[in-house]
Amino acid sequence: MADGSLAFTPAVQSATAPLWEKLSGHVTPLEWRLQAPLIEEINRLKREKHAVILAHNYMTPEIFHGVGDFVGDSLGLAREAARSDAKVIVQAGVHFMAETSKVLCPDKTVLIPDLHAGCSLAASITAADVRLIKQRYPGLPVILLPDEFLARNVARQTPIGIIAWRGRCEVHERFTAEDIAEMRAAWPDALVLAHPECPTEVIEASDFAGSTAAMSDFVIRRRPARVVLITECSMADNVACDAPETEFVRPCNLCPHMKRITLDNILEALRHDRYEVTVPEDVAMRARAAVQRMIDLPPPAVPARYDLVKARHHVDVELI
Numbered sequence: 001m002a003d004g005s006l007a008f009t010p011a012v013q014s015a016t017a018p019l020w021e022k023l024s025g026h027v028t029p030l031e032w033r034l035q036a037p038l039i040e041e042i043n044r045l046k047r048e049k050h051a052v053i054l055a056h057n058y059m060t061p062e063i064f065h066g067v068g069d070f071v072g073d074s075l076g077l078a079r080e081a082a083r084s085d086a087k088v089i090v091q092a093g094v095h096f097m098a099e100t101s102k103v104l105c106p107d108k109t110v111l112i113p114d115l116h117a118g119c120s121l122a123a124s125i126t127a128a129d130v131r132l133i134k135q136r137y138p139g140l141p142v143i144l145l146p147d148e149f150l151a152r153n154v155a156r157q158t159p160i161g162i163i164a165w166r167g168r169c170e171v172h173e174r175f176t177a178e179d180i181a182e183m184r185a186a187w188p189d190a191l192v193l194a195h196p197e198c199p200t201e202v203i204e205a206s207d208f209a210g211s212t213a214a215m216s217d218f219v220i221r222r223r224p225a226r227v228v229l230i231t232e233c234s235m236a237d238n239v240a241c242d243a244p245e246t247e248f249v250r251p252c253n254l255c256p257h258m259k260r261i262t263l264d265n266i267l268e269a270l271r272h273d274r275y276e277v278t279v280p281e282d283v284a285m286r287a288r289a290a291v292q293r294m295i296d297l298p299p300p301a302v303p304a305r306y307d308l309v310k311a312r313h314h315v316d317v318e319l320i
Contacts, residue, residue: 006037015040019066026061026237038263039066045270051088054080057212058232058258059092065241067266068092073212079295081105090269094257096122098277103287110277113265117257121146124167133320137163148319153196153203155315157307164317171232171253172197179251180205183228187249193218194230196306202230209306217302219243
């Protein structure tokens, strides 16, 4: 922790005691003495600046539970950005999420704590690529961009033909069916929950597949004795704080981009309005319609999940 001006005083200890009780199984006492003053100062600055922090499910627990005002997946955070009456939004996530918030909230100041918090999927495709794809496939085909595995897995849920791109999430693409087999051998009673950006053979070897929101909902509603979350590392820590009776087996693939966001640089973002995200107005106007259609879709009664039975009817994608 870089800020030497903040101390773990009795007042800070008292103010953060309820949070420490929640996080004590996931943060060491030594770490907490460094983190608690930052959390207290960040929360003070949020009140002073009428700011909110949108924290993605892959943030570390001290960010997710300690300073996040709204937490969830990228879609959920986009909806919260659109609803928020805050003057300042700090995006504890990656750059495309901050750009989405700015597109939806052009009059708000949107900050990202680290300009290098990118995304392998977002980097895999450009606007020029999309324009060429639309020229190649005129009319109304279903073009699902940019994740290849998500497109393949969605294709198995519908008879509609899907055109896909060769983008991959660098976290989820590393999981294999062999990983699942090894975990089942070691923990035969564990339920395996996988993210649909994983390869199809991983999904087929799992007990449940769905978005990060769906995985969290599954654990919190059902309270299984033991689970494996096949997704980014911090997701298990964050859900475990709300489901302490469940044991989490933690296969660990870190997202290097999400891990660029820290308490230190969140604090600096709030102190100095660093780094402001802007989107050219001509781009924002065109993007806003698409993003607005996404968030206007009525949310499902329960978070979206993958139908493992329906997936047995194989439908492949056209990959470009």
